Amino acid sequence: MRYKNLIFVLISFYFFVASIVLIKDSIVLVGLDQVQTLVNAVDNTLTGVFAGWFGTALLQSSGAFDSVIIAFVSVGAMPVSIAVATIIGAEIGTTVTTQLVAVVGYFRHERKRFRTSFSVAMLHYWYNFCTLLLFFSVEYFFHTLTYVAEVGSTFFSRIPGLMTIPSIFMLISPWVDILLEYIPAWLGFVAGCGLLLLSLKNCEKYLSATFAGEVSGSLIRSTFGSTTRAFLAGLLFTILVPSTSVMISMIIPLFTTGVIDKEKYILPYILGANIGTVFDVMIAALATGNPAAIGVWLVHLTINVVGALIFLPLAKPFSSSVNRINEFITFSKKRTTIFLVLSNAIPAILLIVGILY
Numbered sequence: 001m002r003y004k005n006l007i008f009v010l011i012s013f014y015f016f017v018a019s020i021v022l023i024k025d026s027i028v029l030v031g032l033d034q035v036q037t038l039v040n041a042v043d044n045t046l047t048g049v050f051a052g053w054f055g056t057a058l059l060q061s062s063g064a065f066d067s068v069i070i071a072f073v074s075v076g077a078m079p080v081s082i083a084v085a086t087i088i089g090a091e092i093g094t095t096v097t098t099q100l101v102a103v104v105g106y107f108r109h110e111r112k113r114f115r116t117s118f119s120v121a122m123l124h125y126w127y128n129f130c131t132l133l134l135f136f137s138v139e140y141f142f143h144t145l146t147y148v149a150e151v152g153s154t155f156f157s158r159i160p161g162l163m164t165i166p167s168i169f170m171l172i173s174p175w176v177d178i179l180l181e182y183i184p185a186w187l188g189f190v191a192g193c194g195l196l197l198l199s200l201k202n203c204e205k206y207l208s209a210t211f212a213g214e215v216s217g218s219l220i221r222s223t224f225g226s227t228t229r230a231f232l233a234g235l236l237f238t239i240l241v242p243s244t245s246v247m248i249s250m251i252i253p254l255f256t257t258g259v260i261d262k263e264k265y266i267l268p269y270i271l272g273a274n275i276g277t278v279f280d281v282m283i284a285a286l287a288t289g290n291p292a293a294i295g296v297w298l299v300h301l302t303i304n305v306v307g308a309l310i311f312l313p314l315a316k317p318f319s320s321s322v323n324r325i326n327e328f329i330t331f332s333k334k335r336t337t338i339f340l341v342l343s344n345a346i347p348a349i350l351l352i353v354g355i356l357y
Contacts, residue, residue: 005206012203015195016280017287022176022192023071024288029185045085045140047354049132052089053347062094062244063277064197066300067284073296074288080153081146083296088135088145089347091274091303092128097245099125099340101252115330117252122326123267123319124248125343128274131307145299153295203241203280227315230265231308234272244270244277263323267315271308278304 042051056065069086072078098121102114139145180188224230238247248270254260278301285297311318329339 008206009203012199012206016199016203017283018176019067019192019196019199021287022179022188022195023068024074025176025180026185026188026192029180029188042082042086042354044354045081045136047351048082048085049089049136050347050351050354052086052091053093053132054089054351055086056090056093057096057344057347059197061197061201062090063280064193065090065093066281066297067196068193070281070284070288070293070296074285074290074293080149080292080296081143084139084145084149084299085136087296087300088132088139088303092125092132093347094245095121095125095128096344098248098252101249103340115326116255118330118336119263119323119326120248120252120255120266122329123322124270126322126325127267127270127307127311127318130311131303134307134310135303145302148302149292149295149299151295152298153291155291156294157291224260224265224269227265227268227312231268231272231312234269234274235276236272238273238276239279244273247273247276264316264319267319268312271304271312271315274304275301275308 042048052065052069056062059065066087069078069083069090073080073083099118102117102121135145179191183191224233234247238244241247251260251266251269255263255266260266278297281297281300285294288294329335
């Protein structure tokens, strides 16, 4: 059964790469001017952050959203500075999934355990919110992350053979050019985005099934014995199953039922998972063969690595602070509802206001 799942993983991976090629070629055929007209609506760092936040919340996948941004950058449809801003916002957009898992558990059969399960979602949310404030400030005032992307782009442009990678991918997905001869370019773009999301979801599904079971459950439980082990577990598991939200959501029932009883190890696991999820975006960037796109991926990696370096030593006090906030929020249904509505509605409202004005 596991071999069957691994075959499906390889098929999903193939279509993930093919979707990047399809999106990139479709953008070129649609016309950069038309695409840039849409992209220009997000014309500053602030609206870029909210676009990343809201877009990732809608897709329920930071990997899918970031991969589309990578494709935009690779064909020159999006400035690097705006792409960097959307990457910053995407980090917190992915926390919606863990919130939903906690809330669904509340309505199903775990109302008494809601505060416990929601504490995991809150650690995920508040860590990403703090890093958003940090990196947004650094980017807004000093453009440090844009500089990182530009330096990375310059470095990768000197690597021989980089530009041949897209040609290799085109050889294994020749049907993309044939498809675009028979359908409108805009439909190719929509199909590419749909294929990207579907392939990532299937990859997560079959990898999760491959590593599911009592042995894997015991492995996950055994990792929460020290800060270092929890961090490495989050990193490695999320490389294997390329979804931060899935891998963090998996530990919610384990923590709720008391299988994992060390709350101070949850944050290190989240920090590792955030780094692990950058590898599917790296593949998307390599598929474009564009140094600027790979430079934007480097920003994604930098945000998560620097965030881990800052918060890993602070795991225990930060977790305690978030736990107190969680107790306040989950004190009543009204407070919880207000928090969930505001935390998800505000970025959408501010994005609309930013675009209009």
